[in-house]
Amino acid sequence: MAEAQAAPKGNKKLIVIIIAVVAVLLLLTAGAAAFLLTRSADHGDDGGAETHETGKKKKAEKDADHPPIFEKLQQFTVNLNSPDEDAMLQTDIVVEMSDAKSQERIKAQMPKIQSQVNQLLRSKSPQDVRAVDGMTKLGAEIRKLINQALGAEGDEEGVLSVNFTTFIVQ
The missing domain is CATH 1.20.5 (Single alpha-helices involved in coiled-coils or other helix-helix interfaces)
Incomplete structure (x- = not known):
């Protein structure tokens, strides 16, 4: 039971x-x-219309094709433009390239590019580079300057980003 x-x-x-x-x-x-x-x-x-989302998809597909390509520029140590004080900037810059072809072009133009970046950095005041958004603005200016030297057209060619690995203002 x-x-x-x-x-x-x-x-x-x-x-x-x-x-x-x-x-x-x-x-x-x-x-x-x-x-x-x-x-x-x-x-x-999307009905064939080119949209911002489609551009993002194309960029993602392009990014999947190859790993990021970085090129390190020579270290820059410059006197900043300041009549009131002696100020100096020391920075290391690494740029992200859109493709291997752009990387080869930047290597071929390196002395010219470094000279132009050096002149740009020397034109800045200590207040310019110490400002909260100073590095961001400076990075955008350097990117534009290098892309002009490379003959790059558009946001997806030449230098994609400028990265400061060290940034010391004294």
């Missing part, structure tokens, strides 16, 4: 476990379906 009572308890546990497993599987399936639906909606056809 004890065996007859034990069997229904075992069956109840088994049924509860099966229901729990089915519920978890349904939740996982629903989550996967929702993920796939939202993912396909994000990558849907």
Whole structure:
């Protein structure tokens, strides 16, 4: 008789476990379906119109083609432009290149580029480079200057970013 009572308890546990497993599987399936639906909606056809999102996709695809290419410029130590005080800037600059061809062009133009960057840095005052957004503005100016020397057209050619690995103002 004890065996007859034990069997229904075992069956109840088994049924509860099966229901729990089915519920978890349904939740996982629903989550996967929702993920796939939202993912396909994000990558849907835009009707052929060129959009900002399409540009991002192209850039992401381009980035996936090759790892980032960096080129280190020679260390710069310059006197800053200040009639009131003696101030000096020492910085190391590493630029991110759009492709290997741009990297070869920057190597070929390196003396000219370093001279122009040196002149640009010397034209800055200590207040210019110590300002909160001073490095950001200076990086944008250096990028523009180098891209002009390389003959790069557009934001996706030549130098993509200017990175200051050291930046000391004294």
